[in-house]
Amino acid sequence: MPDYVDRCAAAVSEEKVVPLLTSAPFDRATWAVVDSFDSDVRTAYWRELPPNWNRDEDDLLVGVTHLLKAIRPRAAFRLAHFSMKKLPPLVLFDLLAAIARGSDETANTYQLDRHGLREAFRRLNESADVKTDAMAGLEFAFIDIFDDGEARPENLEKEIARNPELFVQAVGFAFKRSDDNEDSSELRLDDSNQKSNRARSAYKLVDVIALIPGRKDDGTIDSADSVRWIEQARAGYATIAREDVGDQMLGKLLSHAPADDDGVWPCLPVRDTLEKVMTEHIGRGLHTALFNSRGVTWRGSGGDQERERATGYARGAEAMQYTHPRVAAVHRDMERTYLCHVEREDTDAKANRRLIR
Template sequence: MFDSHWLELPTEDEKKDLHDKAKIVSELRASSLSAIYQAERITGIECLIEVCTEPSIVGATLAGVPWGEGYWMEWIQEKLESFDNGTHMSACIAGFLRTAASPAPDALLKKVVELGKQRGWPSVRLASFLTLAIPNRETWQLVESCDHEVNTEYWDRVQPYHQTNDEDLDFVLEQLLKAKRPMSALYCCQFKLQETAPGKIFLALQQLLNCREIDGPKIQSWHLEKMLERLESSGEFERLALAQLEFGLFPFLQHGRGDNASALYEAITSEPELFKELICAIYKPEHGERQEVTDASRATAGRAWDVLHHCKRLPGTQSDGGIDADKFIHFIQEARELCSDADRPTMCDQTLGQILSHSPADEDGTWPFTPAREILESPELEHMRTGFITGTINKRGVTSRSPWDGGDQERDLAAHYRNQAERVQHSHPNVAAMLDQLAQGYERHGKREDVEANLRKEGF
């Protein structure tokens, strides 16, 4: 009866709708509690609370029986001193406080606070009891009537669920941020982002990078991305501040892909100095002394690598998706100069090549588009062409096929890249050779797939 929220009713009752079934279950539970109370009084109820699986159901049922309030007053007088949070009894109390109609829960809370003050309860104990109540204005006013320590302890512990009232939500966020609980604050506002002040979202996300909330709720990457979209669309923050925030949050965004870190990628592909800093964070200089690697520098390097590895935005990209060729070329030239001065030219070129692999095609279908071909054609940029090949292979992602299909997919890709190579073999021979190298690689891959498919057909 009190071990599960859902009860299996007799066949006739099971045919009724949910409302009628819930009413039948409530009546059965109330009748059972009344019988126990009449026979064993408070001792019988307490035994039930301790042995049942869902003591909160007992509390919720007590809220609906005529003698329920009297039970709690009797319990307060006899057992309050032995109360401890995190027990079956505390779960039962929470069930009562969150189910009973006003003013019963308010009266119980006020009585407990009064007795707690009289008996010198520590602030932690009193605050823990108050967290069992519904987190609403009435409870918060009672919390504020206590001393500062109780208030602090309460907001360090309470788990407020989603607030429907905008004023209440704003108040809750303010208190949680004061308590350095960014995960709880973000959890409360994740479904009401448009009603939440962007400044509070920004502050909570900043706290998330600097504060570790123990046992805080988990925030899905999808919600974090929507929060960043809210900040970007608000127009209240500098792009650099948003870029720094997205860099810190990058591991949490789409499992590291960070597809929605638009401010970060705009900064990286617009500011050559920032691009250079990321290259320097990842790669050691090619000559001279190398700095000692620390845990902090290793973590920064890993995050910077993830960011650049997933960069699909080309330099010079405009708000309408078009690419300014002059800005495109200028960024690559300046980034190469800065990285060369920092003694990291090779990995700079390879990284730029991987980014260029996301280039669009020209209007006639020739790929990559003309500004990228002009850059990649330079004889000295062999490392950039190597990076382009790596990026092109990597962006293909995971493939699926029948176990007996062989390498048809790879042969189609090889034909595509060979066709592109033929288009530019006279105007851009180095780019054509690069594309032909891609085609040859996929042809070899296709042959391996053929061998494996044939082996599977023969039962190996």
């Protein structure tokens, strides 16, 4: 076959040689023929080639490398989609980084899917060949794939849990100042599209992270470390006039704390933390996040579902009313919210029953 391709390529006109070569088998034998031509033909081949699946590991690496040089990272990812295990981790990292930078590929071609991208991140995390901070940057570039709870930006969460300034920066990017002053140069962007895209990504970041500051490798949470992180974060976003919204995002983050051994939310270290740092807007963030995290709802008899949740929060308030009164107040607030919904659902159920009769 390579001799046949070689003879055919030598026989056709210059304008037909690239279409001929891109129609030939997608393997090193064809690429050897491609390499016998000048740089214009070689460049045109890799820019126009529709990459096909190849079983050979060496062929895969060569194909991905050339497609990256041709600034076609999405095509390279499609080529590697079913064979990511064959790619060296650092090559896979470079491939994702190239996708994040953008490409010369035609719009709506070689579309990326969440499953494939998540698999790539899983492979990179398992390899441990890429540093955490580099992986964190890559996760931020692909923050959209983490917004449904099916996967976590693990490295980004770890970096933020180590450095509250990253949380402050994200709050600064995502939200506007609460006063009329101007931000420093670090937060400003002149390009409105870039500014909008950065704000959207930063908002998704503070919306999806769930690693509680102060959490250790064994899963326990050090309340003193949590308090120190929170105090640094609050001081940081206060200086950029985002104190209220920053506290709300902080409340949302702390809402991800696990329940304690007694089944009451949150666990004791986070109760201790909240008792020291609670503000009005942290409470608002907690309330909104807890209500939104109630998951799939079902409709029983009137407000039975809401009544059950109200009872659970009442139980939590009673368990903490003397030891952690600020956290107990959050539970009471949640109880009142659900009791309002109980009344509404009971009223609707009675009205429906009357209509049925």
